[in-house]
């Protein structure tokens with residue numbers, strides 16, 4: 001496919017980083033369209049492990065153009081920290097390899113402070129990453145945000161920052177009982193970032209359009225997952241952007257007809273970091289076993305991830321709202337060793353069985369998962385090089401996923417490394 005998006009089909013951390021890296025080999029551009037450094041994408045190349053938060057995973061290749069689209073929110077401090085981290089690992093980050101949309105909104109120190117302070121004050125905390133994501137998108141919607149094109153113009157930045165700091169300090173002091181920020185200090189620090197940012201900042205929608213018209217191959221890298229989508233996720237326990245395929249158009253400035261495919265990435269089980277409902281969660285020994293075997297710890301926050309059985313209602317909902325053309329199933333190797341594996345194939349709700357995710361959290365709480373039981377498989381799953389080499393029971397499991405969602409499983413991942421990837425059908 002010439003243009004396609006790689007999306008999380010669950011609550012994030014499905015292995016999007018690994019799959020973006022794998023699929024980027026044949027792409028010319030890798031583009032982030034939403035979110036910010038709340039993401040944590042792990043890519044293992046040879047013996048080296050890279051943990052990326054904001055910069056697209058295509059940066060690990062020398063010959064790809066990476067773009068942070070207008071739908072992303074960018075913390076310059078975090079960006080330069082990530083650039084230093086990559087440079088220390090001999091990965092160059094230059095304006096030839098990375099462009100930033102002039103329309104992307106900037107995360108400032110008050111966004112981070114407000115994120116933490118407001119989550120602390122909530123009756124039911126969301127458990128955000130504390131990176132300032134929600135408050136930055138709030139300012140965007142409220143029309144007081146500072147964009148990249150503003151940051152790099154000293155006079156505009158000064159005017160907008162003055163107005164914002166005054167308001168945010170009032171809020172920080174009177175509502176949250178926090179210390180106020182010093183305007184001069186923030187202005188000086190961020191003006192220095194602005195100067196460094198100038199060569200990276202461009203109208204990326206124009207560039208992207210030209211590249212697609214020139215038949216270049218573009219991979220859009222999703223962050224978070226379908227159930228963290230601000231519209232279709234478990235609201236309010238979500239992130240503040242559209243993580244589903246629809247976000248690609250608004251987040252990069254291309255039209256819907258330019259996007260040819262949507263690849264959903266799903267783990268063979270389910271995980272979630274942070275608070276919020278999770279119908280198939282396992283709070284018992286099996287959940288702990290999966291957490292430990294799968295190394296399920298948040299890349300951005302270091303929090304242990306909650307674990308549970310695969311939920312096909314979630315995957316079917318993802319397939320619908322993002323128009324998935326392909327599925328990638330990861331971590332088949334993690335489940336190896338379990339005697340029996342359960343899969344949720346519906347929710348019992350008001351005396352009926354439904355196969356879609358309800359909007360209301362109260363309705364969701366009243367849903368009872370309906371399970372099918374599958375026979376487990378052995379550790380040979382991790383060394384399979386082809387679909388045929390996969391254990392028979394793993395194949396039965398994958399077939400059921402295809403059948404229920406109506407989406408072909410095109411890739412199976414059996415380990416964290418690039419070569420632990422089985423392509424069933426070319427994407």
Ligand code: GDP
Pocket residue numbers: 008012013014015016017018039040041042043044294295299330331332333334413414415416417
């Ligand atoms: P992302 O946010 O979707 O990019 O995923 P994360 O990087 O947060 O979490 C996925 C974790 O699983 C990382 O530690 C990956 O290295 C690892 N991983 C990805 N695919 C596989 C797989 O098939 N098997 C195993 N065992 N680990 C995997």
Ligand code: IMO
Pocket residue numbers: 008011012013014038039040041126127128129130131132133134222223224225228237238239240273274275299
């Ligand atoms: P990747 O791209 C998993 C979760 C947070 C919290 C909620 C809101 O690695 O899959 P935010 O800081 O975005 O306002 O937090 O969303 N969250 C993620 N969970 N993977 C992610 O990214 C996440 N990004 C945010 O834990 O529950």
Ligand code: MG
Pocket residue numbers: 012013014039040041042299
């Ligand atoms: Mg992650």
